[in-house]
Amino acid sequence: MGLTFFLCFSIFAAVLGMLQFGYNTGVINAPKKEIENFMKTAWEERNGEAMTENKLENLYSVFVSIFAIGGMLGGFSGGIFANRFGRKGGLLLNNLLGIGGGILLGVTKSTNFYELLILGRFIIGVNCGLSTSLVPMYVSEIAPLNLRGALGTVNQLAVTVGLLVSQVLGIEQLLGTEEHWPLLLGLAVVPPGLQLLLLPMCPESPRYLLLTLSREDEARSALKRFRATTNVEEDVEEMRAEQRAHSQEERISMLQLLRSRSLRMPLLIAVVMQLSQQLSGINAVFYFSSTLFQWAGLDLTSAKFATIGIGAIMVGMTLVSIMLMDRAGRRTLHLYGLGGMFIFSIFITISLLIKQFFAMFQDVLDWVSYLAVIFTLAFVVFFAVGPGSIPWMITAELFSQGPRPAAMSIAVLMNWFCNWLVGTFFLRVKMLLGNYVFLPFSVLLAFFWVFTYNKVPETKNRTFEEIANFFKRNANRAPTEEDRIYGMLNCVNTTGHPGGGGPESSALIEEKLQPPAESCEEEYDYNNL
Incomplete structure (x- = not known):
């Protein structure tokens, strides 16, 4: 079975939710100074006194971390939405949150209320959290078995495209200015708005229709549209085999999932795979890339363009991983990705130490600065090869229809929790560890590699x-x-x-x-x- 126009159209419509996630992950990086100036000015006009640097730092930290807190809430609710409204129905409802949050972000400066900035960021976080649960579930359930790996990687491709778009638009020559940063944040309404227009033309997940709602005729109709053929017996037979199991099982809650011995190992694998994505150090690069490059010795303008380079490499390498996913397999690519990230996290630490010890030699500082950029870009390359896309995909693959929504909720909750941890505490850890700040990530990457090698099975070409x-x-x-x-x-x-x-x-x-x-x-x- 191959790609059809309608399958591609449906996947494009669905992964707009992941593009929204990527865009809002990277959009606050470039206009950080402009947002801080707005918060400071609004505070001083309201209170009639100067805002201390400590208060400003704490307020901006809330603005950054509230996105991940919203993501935790959304991710945890994903299973409930998937069961109650369906995969497609849940995504359509979720778009209302995305549009509402984007509007609040866009009008916050004109109202002079930085509270709207924080509220809008929280709502966008809930929207993105639901997307990270619902979108991979929908894509994995409509994809043919032989293309499930490649099409599952499109989730991460959409994330990387969103990141790149936010980085490009955030430069000072475009929207990263004192005047236009509200528009930059307000553009978060575009992906959910577009999805709200396109997704109603797509069918619901055939697996949800047959296995959850027992509507075989509707499931067949959806499959015929996705496959562009009337011969869908192979897909139907595979779903019937799962239905024979599903007919024996009740809908599984998160508490039942946690208590189940037979589901304990796949749940552990799903959670650790999500941790391997978020605790690899990649979010430190995404959130603070400009700051990191300045630590390495680049000026602010060069640091911002190096950040755009990160986004471009992420897109390019994710395209490469799409071609490799159903050839090399999930487990193999994840091992290569974690191994490469481990090596280059050590190299990043070495480059920061060289900068410290040879600070008096300008010639040395110049080439070490560019070496740090190269190591960081290589770190991102290996992330895109495996840990970037595989955790989203394999979590949906490890479970049958009954426990899948609950498992996705738990795994995505852990993903967002770690996202919040890194976003909140990375700069504080940097102050504590200095140039050794990437060493904890190196240790974690080594652990994740060993776990993947010993515990994670290959799911390529398996129902x-x-x-x-x-x-x-x-x-x-x-x-x-x-x-x-x-x-x-x-x-x-x-x-x-x-x-x-x-x-x-x-x-x-x-x-x-x-x-x-x-x-x-x-x-x-x-x-x-």
């Missing part, structure tokens, strides 16, 4: 139900009451190799207390699903 059955077999336990929730199914391999290649590779045997997992014809290697 959702094959992946779910794999974890249930590896739970290696006797049947318990939780099987009523999840559905007791075992896999009988009929193709002679792990996982087969499609729905026909597994005969799913319905519940009647099947034999333990050891009775399956083959034992699978944990790292080669």
Whole structure:
């Protein structure tokens, strides 16, 4: 199965939510000084006294961190929206938040209320949090099995495009000025506005229609539109196999998910994968790239253009990873990405130390400054190869239809929590550790690499139900009451190799207390699903 026009159109409409996330992640980087001046002026006019630097720093810190707090709330609510309104319906409702938040950001200067700036940023955060939960879920459920990896990477491509657009528009020659920065922030209304126009033309997720609502005719109709063919039996059969499991399971809450032994390992993997994205140090680069480059010795103008270089490289390397995702596999690319980031995080630390020890030699400072930029760009390259896109994708892949919304909510909540941690405390850690500020990230990257190597299975070319059955077999336990929730199914391999290649590779045997997992014809290697 290949790409069709309508599938591409639907994915484009959906990932506008991720473009919104990327745009609002990077948009406050360039106009930082202008926003601080507005806050200071508004405070002084209202209170009749000068605002201290400490108060200004705290207020701006609230402005930055409130975005991630909103993201935590939105991400945590994603599963509720997905179950109650559907993937498409949840995204459509979410656009109202995006438009409302963007309007508040755009009018804050004309009203002279910096509180609107903080409120708008919070609402945009909730909007982006919901998008990071709903968009990967929708894309993974409408994508054909053989293209699920490549199309899942489009989520991250949209994020990187949003970042790049915000960085380009934020330069002083365009909108990063004292007069135009409210327009720069207010442009956050464009992605949700466009999605509100385009998404109604797209069908709901066929999996949601069949497995959650039991509307097979509507699911078939949606599949025919996505695949541009009337022959959709292969997709329907795969969903029916999952439906046989889904018919045995109740809708799983987050509390049930946390208590489930058979779901414990996939949930742990999903959470650690999200941590490997946010605690890798990449958000320190995104949020404070201009500041970092100035620490390395660049002037402010050069630092801002180097920041644009980061955005451009992110877009280019994410395009490369789209081509590699269904060839090399998720696990392999994630290992390469984490390994490269670990190496270059060490090199960034070395370049900062050289700057410190040779501060009296201007010639040395000049080449070390550019070396620090090169190391930072290489760090970003390896992030784009794996950790940038894979955590969003693999979280949706690790779970069947029942637990998927709850799992996405928990994983995305952890992602945003770590986003908030880095955004709030990085500068304080920099003051504490000085030029060694990237070493904690190096240690974490080493841990994430070891975890991925030992615990994360390859999900390339595996159906959702094959992946779910794999974890249930590896739970290696006797049947318990939780099987009523999840559905007791075992896999009988009929193709002679792990996982087969499609729905026909597994005969799913319905519940009647099947034999333990050891009775399956083959034992699978944990790292080669």
